[in-house]
Amino acid sequence: MRSLLQLYLVVISFLLVCSANIYAQITPLPNRSLQMTSSVVSASGVRYSFNFNVPAAPNVQSIEFEFCDNNPFPGQFCDESSNYGFDTRHDNDLTIINQTGETGFSIHPTSSNENRIVLTRSASPTVSQPVGYEFENIINSSVAGTHYVRVGIYSSNDATGTRVAEGGIAYSLNERITLSSEVPPYLIFCTSTRFSGNDCNSGEGNYINFGILKSDNTSYSQSEMIVGTNAESGYTISVHGTTLTSGNNTIANLSSRQTSLKGISQYGMNLRANSSPTVGAEPSGPGAGSPSAEYSVANQYKFVPGDTIATHNYTSDYRKFTASHVVNVAAGQAPGRYAATITYICLATY
Amino acid sequence: MLVKKMSGKSLIWLQIAALVLTSISVFWASTEQSAAGMVTPRKMDMESSASGATGVTYSWTFTVPSVPSSTRTMEFLFCANSPIISMSCTATAGTDVPDIDIDNDNAEADDQTLSTSGLTGTWTIDDTQSTATKLAITRATAAEDLNGATVTVSINNVTNQATTNTSFYSRIRMYSDTGYSTEIHNGGIAASTAAQITLSGKVQETLVFCIYISGGSCGTPGAVSTQQIGDSDGVLDSSTSYVNAEGVMSMRTNASSGAVVNMIGTTLCRDSSGTNCTNTGAHADTITPMGSQLAGGGSATTSTAGTEQFGMCIMDNTTLDATAPYDDDTGCTGITSGSYTGSANFSFYTNASEGTQALYGDEIASTGGAPMDTQTATLVFLANVEFTTQPGLYDTVLTFVGTGTF
Numbered sequence: 001m002r003s004l005l006q007l008y009l010v011v012i013s014f015l016l017v018c019s020a021n022i023y024a025q026i027t028p029l030p031n032r033s034l035q036m037t038s039s040v041v042s043a044s045g046v047r048y049s050f051n052f053n054v055p056a057a058p059n060v061q062s063i064e065f066e067f068c069d070n071n072p073f074p075g076q077f078c079d080e081s082s083n084y085g086f087d088t089r090h091d092n093d094l095t096i097i098n099q100t101g102e103t104g105f106s107i108h109p110t111s112s113n114e115n116r117i118v119l120t121r122s123a124s125p126t127v128s129q130p131v132g133y134e135f136e137n138i139i140n141s142s143v144a145g146t147h148y149v150r151v152g153i154y155s156s157n158d159a160t161g162t163r164v165a166e167g168g169i170a171y172s173l174n175e176r177i178t179l180s181s182e183v184p185p186y187l188i189f190c191t192s193t194r195f196s197g198n199d200c201n202s203g204e205g206n207y208i209n210f211g212i213l214k215s216d217n218t219s220y221s222q223s224e225m226i227v228g229t230n231a232e233s234g235y236t237i238s239v240h241g242t243t244l245t246s247g248n249n250t251i252a253n254l255s256s257r258q259t260s261l262k263g264i265s266q267y268g269m270n271l272r273a274n275s276s277p278t279v280g281a282e283p284s285g286p287g288a289g290s291p292s293a294e295y296s297v298a299n300q301y302k303f304v305p306g307d308t309i310a311t312h313n314y315t316s317d318y319r320k321f322t323a324s325h326v327v328n329v330a331a332g333q334a335p336g337r338y339a340a341t342i343t344y345i346c347l348a349t350y
Numbered sequence: 351m352l353v354k355k356m357s358g359k360s361l362i363w364l365q366i367a368a369l370v371l372t373s374i375s376v377f378w379a380s381t382e383q384s385a386a387g388m389v390t391p392r393k394m395d396m397e398s399s400a401s402g403a404t405g406v407t408y409s410w411t412f413t414v415p416s417v418p419s420s421t422r423t424m425e426f427l428f429c430a431n432s433p434i435i436s437m438s439c440t441a442t443a444g445t446d447v448p449d450i451d452i453d454n455d456n457a458e459a460d461d462q463t464l465s466t467s468g469l470t471g472t473w474t475i476d477d478t479q480s481t482a483t484k485l486a487i488t489r490a491t492a493a494e495d496l497n498g499a500t501v502t503v504s505i506n507n508v509t510n511q512a513t514t515n516t517s518f519y520s521r522i523r524m525y526s527d528t529g530y531s532t533e534i535h536n537g538g539i540a541a542s543t544a545a546q547i548t549l550s551g552k553v554q555e556t557l558v559f560c561i562y563i564s565g566g567s568c569g570t571p572g573a574v575s576t577q578q579i580g581d582s583d584g585v586l587d588s589s590t591s592y593v594n595a596e597g598v599m600s601m602r603t604n605a606s607s608g609a610v611v612n613m614i615g616t617t618l619c620r621d622s623s624g625t626n627c628t629n630t631g632a633h634a635d636t637i638t639p640m641g642s643q644l645a646g647g648g649s650a651t652t653s654t655a656g657t658e659q660f661g662m663c664i665m666d667n668t669t670l671d672a673t674a675p676y677d678d679d680t681g682c683t684g685i686t687s688g689s690y691t692g693s694a695n696f697s698f699y700t701n702a703s704e705g706t707q708a709l710y711g712d713e714i715a716s717t718g719g720a721p722m723d724t725q726t727a728t729l730v731f732l733a734n735v736e737f738t739t740q741p742g743l744y745d746t747v748l749t750f751v752g753t754g755t756f
Contacts, residue, residue, distance in 0.1 A: 031607060032555075033755040035710045037614065039559075040749060047709065072555045145568075146558050170557035170603070172752050175574040177561060177597045180745035181618060182585050183735050232634060232740045315738035350741060 026074075027055050029151055029167035031130065041173050042142045047097075049134040050169075054102055054153060056128045057164045063105065063133070064152045064159035065117040067141070072148035072168020080115040082143035093137045101131030111158040118159045126153075144173050187235070188228040188318065189346035195224050198285050198318035208325065213251075213338070215263045215331040220279040223323045223342075227316065228287055231348035234313040235289065237321070240305050240343040243267045244327065246336030251329060253303040257294050260301060265330045267340070268301025271309060271321045275299060280324030287319030288312050301326050309344075386524075387415035389537040394520050401514040401543040408448065409504040412522055414496040415535060422493035423476065423530050425523040426485040426503065433519035433538025443482035447518045449509045451482035458485065461507050468501035470494055475505075479530055486530065493526055510543055517542040557609060558602040559752030564728070568600055579618075579733040581689075586744075588737045591653045593690040597729035599715070601670055601722065605754030608719040610673075614711035614749040617660045617698055618733060620742035627746075628700075628707055634740055637733060641675055641697035648699025648712075650675040653690060659734040661696025664715060670725035673713050675699060685730045696732045711751060 032052040050065065068078035094117065099105055105119035112118045117135065141147055148170055152163040192203030210219040229235050243253035244267050254268035260276060271291035273282045276299045283290065289312035294302050301324070310321050392412035410426055428447035429439035443449035452461040459475040464487060466473055472490035479486035485505060511518060517540055524535040563572030578584030579594045586592060603609045618637035619627035626635040640661030641649040653659060663682035664672035671677070681694030699705040699712050706712045715727060733744075 031755055033753055035612075035753050036751050037709055037711075038749055039751040049710070073552060144560075146556070148555065167756065168555040169756055170555040170605075170754060172557050172559040174560040174568075174750065174752075175562065175571045176747055176749045177577055177729070178575045178745060178747045179577050179579055179594060179618065179731055180584060180743060181579040181592075181733055182583070182743050183620075183739050183741045184585055184587075185741040186737065228737060230738045230740050315740060317737055 026163055027165040029053060029055075029153070029165050032151060032167045032169045034149060034169045034171050036140075036171065038140065039171075039173050040140060040176055041144050042140055044139045045136070046138045046140055047134060047136045048138050049098075049132065050149075050151065051130065051132045052151060052167060053130050054126050054128065055165050057126045057153070057155070059123050059155045060102065060126045060153050060164055061121055061123050061157040062108065062111075062154045062159045063119040064150070064154065066150040066152075067115040068148045068150060069143070070148070072150055072170055074150040074152045074163060074166040074168070078115070078150070082141040082147065084115040084139075084141050095136055096133060097136050098132065098134035101129050102126050105133070108158055111160075120157045120159075123155075123157075140173055144175070146170055146172050183230070185348070185350050186228070186230045187346065187348040188226065189235075189237075189344075191223060191225040191344055193221075193223050195226060195320065198226055198228075198320055200226055210327055213327060213329045213333070215329055215333070218260050218262055218277050219327040220260075220277045221325050222279050222281070223325070225321050225323065225344055225346075226285070226318055227289065227310070227321070227346055228318040229348040230315045231350045232315060233349035234311065234316065235346055235348045236308055237310040237344055237346045238306060238308045239269070239303070240345060241341050242305065243303060244338040244340045246334070246338040249334040249336055249338075251327060251333065251338055253305075254301055255304055257297060257300045257302045259299055260326045260328060262328055263330055264328055265333050266301075266328045267326070268303045269309075269323050269325050270295045270297065270301050271323055272296060272298040273322075274324050277326065279326070281322035283310075283319060283321050285317070285319045287316035288314065289316055289319045289321075291321065386533045387417060387419075387535045389414055389522055389524070389535050392522060392537045392539055394539045394541055396510070396541065398510065399542065399544040400546050401510055401516075402512050403510040404452075405506070406448070406508045406510055407504060407506045408508050409502055410520065410522060410539070411500065411502045412537060413500045414498060414524070416498035419496045419499075419524070419534055420493040420526045421489070421496045421524050421534065422528055423479075423486065423488045423525045424503070425479070425521070425525075425530060427521040427523070428483040429519045429521060431519070433521055433540055435521055435523065435536045435538060439521070441483040441518075444509055445512055446516065447483050447511055449482050449511075450480070450485055450505060450507075452507055452509060454482070456481075458482075462505035463507070465504045465506070466502060468496070468499045469503075488528060496524075514543055514545045553604065555754070555756045556602065556604045557752060557754040558600070558724070559609075559611070559750075560600050561750050562598050562600070564596045564598055566598070579731055586733055586735045586739075588656045588735050588739070591655045591690040591732060591734050593685055593687060593730055593732045595665070595685045595687045595728055595730045597731070598726050599670075599729065599750060600724060600726045601717070601752055602724040603717065603752075603754045604721045605717075605756045606721065607755035608717040608721065609752055609754040610713050610717075611715040612711035612751045612753065613706050613714045614751065615706050615746050617700055618744040618746050620740070620744045628702065635742075637735065637739070637744055639698035639700045640732075641699060643699065643701055643705070645701055645703055648675040648697045648701070648705065650678060650695035650697040652681075652693050652695055653732055653734060655734055656736055657734055658736045658739055659696070659732065661698045661732050662714075663694050663696050663730050663732075665728040665730060666715060667725055667727065669717060669722050670715055670727045671718055672715050672727065676714050682730060690732060694730070696730075706748075711749070714750075
């Protein structure tokens with residue numbers, strides 16, 4: 001008898017289990033997706049765009065989007081503990097900005113809450129078609145990982161009663177990658193009597209010997225400088241030093257731009273290719289920059305310590321300037337060993 | 351009262367006696383069927399036992415006794431009351447027994463396709479003898495000897511009886527003549543329709559998507575917010591190309607139409623206000639993004655040190671597959687962070703209407719429209735600068751969004 005009773009209980013239990021699992025199938029909403037403008041935890045001002053297909057139905061008045069942590073199954077307990085952030089009930093910050101397919105919906109003011117958006121409209125049938133609803137001013141959940149949206153359409157105007165169709169969507173909030181790098185400020189500047197190309201490492205020296213200065217002859221020579229920088233306001237090259245001196249005796253510097261005149265003591269320079277005398281070269285190289293006006297006239301020379309001799313107002317690749325140095329002496333120029341140290345200073349402005 | 355007075359042991363003996371009597375009555379019933387031999391073993395297979403099911407295939411399989419069995423015709427009769435050959439047969443087609451005359455035109459050959467095994471010659475449905483509850487088949491020419499043969503006869507378009515959980519019977523009869531009068535063998539079979547148990551389960555929509563740094567995991571993403579491109583100090587120079595290959599994306603989804611990954615963000619930019627970062631071409635505050643930025647899709651180019659470039663390729667696999675222009679399956683493999691001299695194609699498509707600066711970003715990978723178990727892909731970012739690239743701290747914050755279509 002005990003065996004029969006056990007068999008009876010097993011059969012009854014089986015029937016109860018079966019009946020519990022047999023439930024009415026609700027029409028699914030196929031092709032469900034959710035696009036977001038940000039998947040970052042707690043991001044604000046995010047747009048959510050829902051897309052799915054609705055079936056033909058005689059009356060659809062409301063659509064529900066319920067955000068849950070635990071599962072995507074409409075009708076089941078919804079765990080909203082990860083703090084979804086839209087609240088149409090209190091501050092009305094959520095708005096619907098686009099709707100396609102079935103249209104005419106607005107946000108239900110009282111059925112919507114912190115984790116639930118309810119769209120409502122007047123009674124209207126639906127046709128089988130794709131639909132889309134886009135919301136803005138959503139604040140993402142405060143918890144990373146997978147979350148769910150339960151979507152349901154209803155014949156009632158407030159997402160109550162039996163769902164006409166339903167479906168779930170899973171989406172994920174995650175980390176974002178921040179990439180960083182540094183581009184340091186560059187200023188390449190070098191001087192020599194001669195460089196090979198634009199290579200600062202190829203300088204051939206920094207000493208110019210004019211030889212014997214004579215009143216019936218013009219002495220001249222040249223030196224080169226290379227500049228390059230990523231300074232966004234460019235560079236300025238200035239010249240410093242003294243004119244040629246020998247003890248207390250000097251060869252006067254050209255304080256204003258002048259041509260070279262034999263028999264007159266003068267020292268000057270410019271940054272152009274000259275024909276009188278034949279010395280110098282035009283600026284060259286892939287970079288940019290020009291001699292200053294006072295040092296940019298061929299066959300006219302000047303030397304005023306502290307003068308700016310070349311400038312550029314933006315970044316520049318390598319630019320080579322050739323400085324032409326010209327010396328004349330008067331017949332009465334005091335004898336001696338005349339020398340000068342010329343210093344160039346290049347400043348980049350970032 | 352009598353039952354109450356009986357002991358448990360007496361009740362068991364009474365049950366045994368009842369079973370013996372029942373067995374004897376069946377034996378008697380079997381022996382009084384007819385003088386013909388019984389086809390044994392025999393069975394009837396139903397493609398579906400659901401009540402009212404249509405288009406159901408029925409198959410009778412039986413073994414003919416090992417005696418000379420010259421056979422010309424056969425009957426397969428459905429009865430609601432009994433399988434015993436000698437008893438009268440009650441049957442209402444489609445109600446308490448199956449219906450084989452689907453279109454109710456008193457012809458069965460136009461409803462059913464006959465198939466057989468173990469028979470030779472041409473056997474056809476005999477419309478003159480068949481009814482809605484009886485299949486009669488006949489051999490076109492002379493009878494054949496089915497001595498000891500195992501025979502299967504099938505028809506394919508039967509409508510089951512309408513009543514659930516109800517037994518019905520089939521009687522097999524074999525004749526040696528064309529008039530279905532000289533019976534040589536027979537046998538009865540019991541069958542039943544049955545209620546179908548509907549079992550249901552739910553599989554929830556799943557999309558697990560995360561970004562982490564190589565060596566990490568979804569739960570421990572690592573230093574995703576402090577990734578550098580450059581030398582050990584994150585410094586770029588015009589003589590060397592640098593890559594960062596630390597970012598990993600991981601995805602798993604059961605979305606029936608698969609999932610895609612979109613990337614949102616700008617190229618490397620030094621403008622802290624962000625105002626100038628959205629310029630899609632060369633700009634003083636940005637590292638020029640690689641590839642065409644014109645609408646219609648980006649393109650990819652190789653790295654050239656000394657040329658301002660920022661791009662990405664994805665070291666992917668066939669299931670989490672990079673989307674063009676980030677999908678150089680040949681060159682974008684085996685890349686590690688640091689200086690780079692390879693020939694992979696990189697791109698960073700920032701077009702404001704459909705690229706990474708579009709509202710929902712630019713698609714960079716997909717699962718090919720199908721669900722996918724966990725797969726990972728590595729994001730490789732490349733940066734080159736020119737000599738004149740303006741100094742500063744360049745950075746970008748890239749957001750990755752996984753979207754499944756369920």
